Structures are given as C-alpha cells and as structure tokens.
Amino acid sequence: MNPVEKQLYWSERYLKNQAGWDCGAITPPIKDYIDQLTDKSISILIPGCGSGHEAEYLWMLGFRNVQLLDFAPEALALFSERVKDFPKDQLHCTNFFEHQGKYDLVLEQTLFCAINPKDREKYAKKMADLIKPTGKLVGVLFNREFEGGPPFGGSIAEYQQIFQAEFSSVFIEPCYNSIKPREGSEVFIKMGDPT
Numbered sequence: 001m002n003p004v005e006k007q008l009y010w011s012e013r014y015l016k017n018q019a020g021w022d023c024g025a026i027t028p029p030i031k032d033y034i035d036q037l038t039d040k041s042i043s044i045l046i047p048g049c050g051s052g053h054e055a056e057y058l059w060m061l062g063f064r065n066v067q068l069l070d071f072a073p074e075a076l077a078l079f080s081e082r083v084k085d086f087p088k089d090q091l092h093c094t095n096f097f098e099h100q101g102k103y104d105l106v107l108e109q110t111l112f113c114a115i116n117p118k119d120r121e122k123y124a125k126k127m128a129d130l131i132k133p134t135g136k137l138v139g140v141l142f143n144r145e146f147e148g149g150p151p152f153g154g155s156i157a158e159y160q161q162i163f164q165a166e167f168s169s170v171f172i173e174p175c176y177n178s179i180k181p182r183e184g185s186e187v188f189i190k191m192g193d194p195t
C-alpha cells in the first residue's frame with residue numbers, strides 16, 4: 001500500500017507542520033468560479049479539504065450547505081479553529097472513497113494529486129456517484145509531472161480519458177489565474193452530466 005492511502009501519513013504531515021500545499025487562502029481559479037454562483041442554497045462537498053480555505057470563503061459569502069471532508073482530523077481542527085461558528089456536523093472525518101451523498105457541486109483542490117495514481121479511475125467513478133445529475137465537479141488539477149509524489153502529476157490527455165469515462169460533459173483548460181508558484185502548471189476542470 002502506498003503511504004498516501006493511509007490517514008496517518010497525512011496526519012503526520014499536519015502534526016509536523018509539513019503542509020506545504022496549503023496556500024493560506026482560497027486560490028483565484030476556485031474563488032472566481034464561486035464568485036459567479038448565485039444560488040447560495042446549493043449543496044457543496046469539499047473532499048480532502050485540508051484546512052478548508054474554500055469552505056471559509058463560501059461560509060463568509062453565506063453558503064450554508066457546505067460539507068467538508070478529510071480523513072486527517074488535524075486538518076479539520078485547523079479549519080474549526082478559524083471558522084468557529086461552522087456546524088460540526090458538516091465536518092466529515094472519513095475516507096473520501098467511503099463517503100455517501102449527492103451534491104450540486106464538489107470542489108477539487110489538491111485531493112486528486114494526493115491519492116495513489118492507481119486509484120484515479122476509482123476517484124472519477126466516486127465523483128460521478130457523489131454528483132447529482134445536474135451537479136458539477138469543479139476545481140484545479142496539476143498539468144505537469146513531479147518527481148516522486150505526492151503531489152502526483154498528470155496531463156490533460158490523461159485527465160480527459162479518466163473523466164470522459166464517467167462524465168458526458170468534460171471541460172479542461174489551462175488556468176489563466178493561478179497563484180504565482182502554480183502558474184502554467186494547472187488546469188481548471190468542470191465536469192458535469194455524470195453517466
């Protein structure tokens with residue numbers, strides 16, 4: 001088993017203060033997407049949420065049906081320390097692959113690159129299960145390779161193949177608004193019509 005499949009691996013990264021993926025704020029590609037949403041009653045899942053900057057932003061805007069999921073309790077604790085009035089029953093300390101639910105929107109921010117690459121088809125299938133027929137998977141993926149991993153990189157061609165198997169509508173485009181360290185190495189994704 002690859003260590004990234006174990007909750008302990010991620011808990012240790014948080015405990016040792018080695019969460020270098022945490023940008024300290026919501027990133028512009030996801031923020032810009034959220035900013036054009038008008039219906040604040042939609043159900044939103046953020047799996048592999050880490051310290052939950054996207055959720056904090058959504059909460060601040062008045063979105064209330066927001067569910068956070070991470071199997072590292074330390075990650076959820078970091079979020080709770082900042083957003084004290086967020087309902088605890090909307091924090092799910094569980095494995096993404098075991099979560100059940102149906103959502104209008106699922107946000108992807110560095111969960112895909114954190115899972116074992118052998119599980120990518122499983123990830124796409126699980127996302128298709130979690131998304132309502134009218135719902136969407138939206139977020140960012142790396143469009144580059146890394147030595148070792150996590151993060152585990154990939155390419156547009158690979159993502160197209162993986163997601164086309166589960167979604168009829170697949171949009172993958174290079175980001176124009178990445179944060180500086182990720183400039184030129186991210187794609188924005190929007191997947192809909194789960195099959």
Ligand SMILES: C[S@@+](CC[C@H](N)C(=O)[O-])C[C@H]1O[C@@H](n2cnc3c(N)ncnc32)[C@H](O)[C@@H]1O
Nearest residue numbers: 010022048049050070071072095096109110114
């Ligand atoms: C690279 S971090 C990204 C965290 C956050 N999205 C961010 O951008 O700051 C990956 C996160 O996914 C969580 N994670 C990895 N595999 C998971 C799984 N199978 N189920 C639930 N959480 C998982 C880890 O605990 C970690 O918090």
